[in-house]
Amino acid sequence: MIVVTTPTGQIGRQIIDLLLDAGAPVRVIVRDAARLPARVRESVDVVEGSHNDRELLTKALADADSVFWLVPPAMTAPSVVGHFNEFTRPFCEAVTETGVARVVAVSTLGRGATRNAGQISASLAMDEMIEATGVHYRTLELPGFMENMLRNIPSLKAAGVFSSPVTPDRAQPAVAVRDIAAVAARLLLDDTWEGQEGVQVLGPEDLSANDMAEIMSEVLDRPIRFQQISPEEQKALLISYGASEDAAQGLIDMMTAIDRDGIYHAQPRTPGSRTGTSFRQWCEDVLKPAFAE
Template sequence: MIVITTPTGQIGRQVLDKVLDGGEPIRVIARDPSRLSPRVRERVEVVPGSHDRLDVLTEALDGADAVFWLVPPDPRADSVEGHLLGFTRPFCEAIEKQGVQRVVGVSTLGRGVAENAGQISAALAMDELIERTGVGYRALQMPGFMENMLQQVGAIRSQGTFYLALSGDHKNPTCATRDIAAVAAELLLDDSWSGQEGVPVLGPEDLSPNDMARIMSEVLGRPIRFQQVSGAAYKATLVRNGLSEPWAQGLADMTAAIDRGLYNARPHTPRSTTPTGFRQWCEEVLKPAVEQNGS
C-alpha cells in the first residue's frame, strides 16, 4: 500500500498520476476529496482530512508500506519551523505506530551547510525528525522550482521583467516539478531500498537570472529582463501581498542563503541530473501561461 499526501497539489498530483498504473494499491489523504478527478476517485482509497492530524494519519497509514510526504506551505503561518514540524510530529508518531517501512519526502538542498536559511532550515529540521524514527527515508533534495516563475507571469507579460532578490550572474540549479514527481514515484514503487539518504534533484543545468532572462526572451519572442531587488524590498513586497511577517522573513533569509551559494554545495552527477531543461519548461509551461494571461 502506497499513501500519497497532497494528492491535489502541484507535486502530489503528479506523483499520484505516475504511481496509479504501478500495480500497487493507493490511498490518499485529501483535505477536499471533491478536488480529486473522477479517474482518481475510482482507483484509490480516500481518507478525508488534513495530514497534520494524528487521527487522520493513523487511519491513512494503517497497512501502508510507503508514504509520499510533503508539507504544504502556509504563507500566513506565524512560524515557519512551527508549521513544518506541526505536520511532522504527528506523522512521526503515526509511522512508528503503524510500522511504515519507507518514506519519500520533499525536502531541500542545504544539509550540512544551511544556517539561518528560513524555509530551508525548517525543512532540514523536518528531515531530522523523520530520521529519528528509524524509518527508511529518501529526502528529495531540491533547489528552486521552475514553476516558481509562474508567480511572476503578470509582470513578465505586462512589464517584460521578473524580479528576484538574487545576484544576476549567480548560477544555481533549478528543477521542474514533473521531474521531482518522477523521482518520487520511482522510489515509491521500488520496495528494495532501506536506510536513510538524500536524493538530489538538480535539473540538467545551472542558470543565473540573467541566463533565464535570455532564454525567456528567446522563447517568448520579446525582450525579458531580470531586475534584482534588495532583501528588504523583497520581504516588504511579500508582506504587502498578504504573507505573514515570519513567513516573509523566512523567504528573505532563504534567498540570502541561496545567493551565498547554498544550492551550489552539491555538484551534478548522472544520478542527480534530471531531464527537463529551463528552455523546454518555458516552451511547454511558461509560454502558454503568459499567452493565456494576456488573452
C-alpha cells in the same frame, strides 16, 4: 499500499498519475475530496482531512508500505518552524505506531551547510525528525522549482520583467516539477531500498536570472529582463501579498543562504542527480502555454 499526501498539489497530482499508470494501490490524504480529478477519485482510497491530524494519519498509514510526504507551504503561518513541526511531529508518531516501511519526502539541498536559512532550515529539521523514527527514508534534495516562475506571469505580461534579490549573473540549479514527481514515483514503487539517504534531484544545468531572462525572451518572442531588488523590497512585497512577518523573513533568509552563501553548491552533483527537463524545454511546455492564457 502507497499513501500520498498533498494529492492536489503540483507534485502530488503528478505522482498519483504515475502510480496509477503503474497499477499501484494508492491512498490519498486530502482536505477536500471534491478537488480530486474524477479518475483519481474512482481509483484511489480517499482519507479526507488534514495530514497534520495524528489520528487521521494513523488511520491512513495503518496498512501502508510507503508514504510520499510533503509539508504544504503556508505563507500566512505565524511561524515557519511551528508550521513544519505542526505537521511533522504527528507524522513521526504515526510512522512509529504503524510501522510504515518507507518514506519519500520533499526537502531541500544544503544539508550540513546552512544555518538561519528560513524554510530551508525548517525543512532540514523535518528530515532529522523523520530519520529519528528509524524508518527507511529518502529525502528529495531539491533546488528551486522552475514552476516558481509562473508567479511572475503578470509582471512578465505587463512589463517584461521579473524581480528578486538574487545576484543577476549567479547561476543556480532549478528543477521541473514533473522530474521531481518521476523520481518520487520511482522510489515509491520500489520496495527494495533501505536505510536513509538524500537523493539530489536537479535539472540539467545551472542558470542565472539573466540566463533565464534570455531564454524566456526567445521562447516567448518578447523582451524579458531581470531586475534585482533589495531584500527589504522583496519582504515588503511578500507581506503586501498576505505573507506573515515570519514567513516573509524566512524566504529572505532562504534566498540569502542560496545566493550569498551558495548552499545549493555545498555538495557536488551526484552521477544520478541530473534530470531531463531543461529550463528552455520547460518554458516551451509549461510557461509559454500559461503565458498565452
